[in-house]
Amino acid sequence: MITLPRPAPPSARPAMPAALKTLLKARWFQPALQLITLFGFTLAILAGFFGTPAGSRNFGIVFVWIVWWALLIIVLVPFFGRVWCTVCPLPAPGEWLQRRGIIRRTPGKLHTLGKRFPKRFKNMWLQNFGFLGIASFSAIILTRPHISAGVLLAFVLAALGLSLVYEKRVFCRYVCPVGGFIGLYAMMAPLELRVRDCKTCLEHGAKDCVVGNDQGYGCPWMVYPGNLKRNTYCGLCFECIKTCPKDNITIRLRPFGSDLFVAQERRLDEAYKAFIMLGCALVYSTVLLGRWGWLKNWANMDTLPHWLLYAAGLWLFNLVLLPGLFWGAAWIGRKLAGEMKIRDLFVAFAYTLVPLGLAAWIAFSLGFVFVNGSYALSVLSDPFGWGWNLFGTADAAWTPFAPQLLSFLQVGVLSVGLMFAVNTAYRSARQFYADHRGAFTAMLPVAGLLTLITGVFMVLYLG
Amino acid sequence: MFKRSEFIARLTVGVILIGLPALILGYQFIVRPQLSGIRTIDISASSPENGGFQPNSFSVTAGETVMLRFTSIDVTHGVAIGPGLGVDLGQIDPGHIKEVTLTFDEAGTYTFYCNTWCSVNHWRMRGVIDVRDRVNPNVIPTALPDPVIAALVAEGVDIDASVHNRSSAMSSMPMDDAPVLVERPSAERGATIAAALTIPTEFQDDAWRQSHTPQQAIALLLTQNPNTPQTDLADAVAYLWTRSAASESLARAAPYYAQNCAACHGETGGGDGFMAAQTAETPVAFADPNYLFTMRGDVLYAKIRRGGMGTDMPNFGTLLTPDETWALVDYLWSLSVEPNNSNR
Structure with a gap:
């Protein structure tokens, strides 16, 4: 494999604006945001367990699976990367217990059993299988408030349990199914946390960002900021900004998708995360937006055998069929362009699904947020469906938003995603084939496959 | 000694995790019924395959005023109560609530039922209101x-x-x-x-x-x-x-x-x-x-x-x-x- 020379990082990236630095250094900043989301999260669980079973009138369904999801996938992840992880309430109780403090920097070690997380699980595979597991039940989880609340509560308990046994945010880094795909798609974001000068970190022996100091904790995500090249595993907790005595960490803007070309950090587990995310978007679009009512019934577990068939199909499609198609495309490209290590080529081309998958999820989410977003108004006034009317909007009628625009937006987003994906394929191929012709030939089959997949999405969205 | 900010944060966590549920559930299930002054019976309606009316039977005492609050869970249902009461709440869309306040003067048995076709088993979607005599509440009223x-x-x-x-x-x-x-x-x-x-x-x-x-x-x-x-x-x-x-x-x-x-x-x-x-x-x-x-x-x-x-x-x-x-x-x-x- 040829590694193209990357532009040398500036010897000293500019520092953050003073106001932003002050905010991110404040110990109260992250907990304050987490307390706000913890409030909403608690309300969602309460509504799920005690509110109306009608999903469209239950805060736990509408605000989690419509408002939060749309905000996450349409705004937060594409533009701000892992910023949701900054405010996520799921790991907060466990982390506060580990630290025996919410805001203050408590001295001494974290209060856990201090076990080491098994090395074989230090990757995305748990998150991949966890996401597929949840996806298998998604038609049920997304519509049944009490089941949805149970899943959310299970996430908190899992995070809490892991934080008692293992140090730091093992749940977020290796287990959380949401964190997995946020990390993958955060590679697209035009925002990154990086060190200003790598040399400063190399020369600094204390590594306060890793071990912590009296200003903050060592990185809870078990990342060494000095070597950070991608957004994937940085949870934007900003502890490193607090602890760095050299003021060497900054947040800055960059071009969309910059992380996709960090060749040395590509991994098979991440590639599969990309397959699973795109595959699930395709399956969801087919099941929820397609014209096949029987398939929706299967996903809704009308009978156990039907659901088992659906789940088996979902897993096979994501783990075998879609990767198999990509493997085939990579293999044909290699045959046409010249011998190259097929596994590396396959993994590299899988990252083309990051922009396309994100675009597919945005298009899919636009569909239901435009159609069902108006439920948020009534749920805001009557979160439990108990006949309350807190803000006078309980009787707000269901009103789809701009349905005439929806298809144009979806097609536009998918087209942008496809162009980005094809461009990624070419640029990735150039990392293997030095000449333009070889790279172009190698990526052609993959580009065709990407176009085909985009076409399927468009057919589904345009009916 | 806690800093003030840490104290406020912990207090806020306590309010969110304990106070919020206590406040909401206490208001809904204790304070609100007492404020309304009459017994409220919440009845959820889903198609018979999914359980029909829940609860599908309950007792009231003759002369007692009760508020029946119906909500639909899955599809549009219609709710009427008979015989002879002339109560037809009309259609109830999923998640919506319709309520009626009733006083049953005499002991007897009444039926609340779905009157909008909702599933293949729509006709099974019925519930029973058992109106007990005030003097002999243990006597089950029988139809002639x-x-x-x-x-x-x-x-x-x-x-x-x-x-x-x-x-x-x-x-x-x-x-x-x-x-x-x-x-x-x-x-x-x-x-x-x-x-x-x-x-x-x-x-x-x-x-x-x-x-x-x-x-x-x-x-x-x-x-x-x-x-x-x-x-x-x-x-x-x-x-x-x-x-x-x-x-x-x-x-x-x-x-x-x-x-x-x-x-x-x-x-x-x-x-x-x-x-x-x-x-x-x-x-x-x-x-x-x-x-x-x-x-x-x-x-x-x-x-x-x-x-x-x-x-x-x-x-x-x-x-x-x-x-x-x-x-x-x-x-x-x-x-x-x-x-x-x-x-x-």
Whole structure:
């Protein structure tokens, strides 16, 4: 494999604006945001367990699976990367217990059993299988408030349990199914946390960002900021900004998708995360937006055998069929362009699904947020469906938003995603084939496959 | 010693994790019922395959005022309460709530039921309100036997038989040559024809009319008017059979039919409702006079109130009053004949 020379990082990236630095250094900043989301999260669980079973009138369904999801996938992840992880309430109780403090920097070690997380699980595979597991039940989880609340509560308990046994945010880094795909798609974001000068970190022996100091904790995500090249595993907790005595960490803007070309950090587990995310978007679009009512019934577990068939199909499609198609495309490209290590080529081309998958999820989410977003108004006034009317909007009628625009937006987003994906394929191929012709030939089959997949999405969205 | 910010943060966590649930649940389940002053019963409605009404039965005391709050969970349902209360909350969309405040004066049993077609088992979607006597709350109120059904049973009439020409009371009448009606009898034409016929006195008797079939009536008319074509006699019976049904009675019965019967028997009585193919027996066509003219009114009444054994037809005696049931029978007759528009 040829590694193209990357532009040398500036010897000293500019520092953050003073106001932003002050905010991110404040110990109260992250907990304050987490307390706000913890409030909403608690309300969602309460509504799920005690509110109306009608999903469209239950805060736990509408605000989690419509408002939060749309905000996450349409705004937060594409533009701000892992910023949701900054405010996520799921790991907060466990982390506060580990630290025996919410805001203050408590001295001494974290209060856990201090076990080491098994090395074989230090990757995305748990998150991949966890996401597929949840996806298998998604038609049920997304519509049944009490089941949805149970899943959310299970996430908190899992995070809490892991934080008692293992140090730091093992749940977020290796287990959380949401964190997995946020990390993958955060590679697209035009925002990154990086060190200003790598040399400063190399020369600094204390590594306060890793071990912590009296200003903050060592990185809870078990990342060494000095070597950070991608957004994937940085949870934007900003502890490193607090602890760095050299003021060497900054947040800055960059071009969309910059992380996709960090060749040395590509991994098979991440590639599969990309397959699973795109595959699930395709399956969801087919099941929820397609014209096949029987398939929706299967996903809704009308009978156990039907659901088992659906789940088996979902897993096979994501783990075998879609990767198999990509493997085939990579293999044909290699045959046409010249011998190259097929596994590396396959993994590299899988990252083309990051922009396309994100675009597919945005298009899919636009569909239901435009159609069902108006439920948020009534749920805001009557979160439990108990006949309350807190803000006078309980009787707000269901009103789809701009349905005439929806298809144009979806097609536009998918087209942008496809162009980005094809461009990624070419640029990735150039990392293997030095000449333009070889790279172009190698990526052609993959580009065709990407176009085909985009076409399927468009057919589904345009009916 | 905590810093103030840490104290506030911990307090906030406590408020969120303990105070918020206590506040919300305490208000909804303790404070709110006390503020309203009357007992509120929340009833969720989902299609029978998903559990129907929950709860599907509850007790109240005669004289007690209760608020019943219905919410739909899965699809659009309709909620009515009967018999005889005239409570129809109309359609309830998923997640919406409709409520009604009721005071039951006397002990008895009432039924709340879905009156909007919601699933293949829609007709199973019913619940029971058990109104207990204030003095003897442990005495379960029992319904008195319906005198019409009791009389049919005493008479030996097979309520589930498909035709009723040969009931014992009319066994002497010649029915073997009962005409096949090639067109729907016209009550309008019948009004003119009847004016020129000799009408037996039995026709003036509502009880007689209810206990005999139109075919039997045609046979009886024939004995008095031997030279009259049978089609004219059928028109005359169509008129005589429907003339007493007041238009307001038919208007009252029309929604009962639309809500409870049309799905199987068809909107116009053609036996071709959208659920017709799924019932154990093909629903009868009320619009076919060759069927309905072989039926007695009291048997139709009994079938409606008791249900059709083995046919998938549920009972409606727990939903409708006897008067409402008779109005429905009149409505059925009106489906089998051309109406007398001059009478409307």
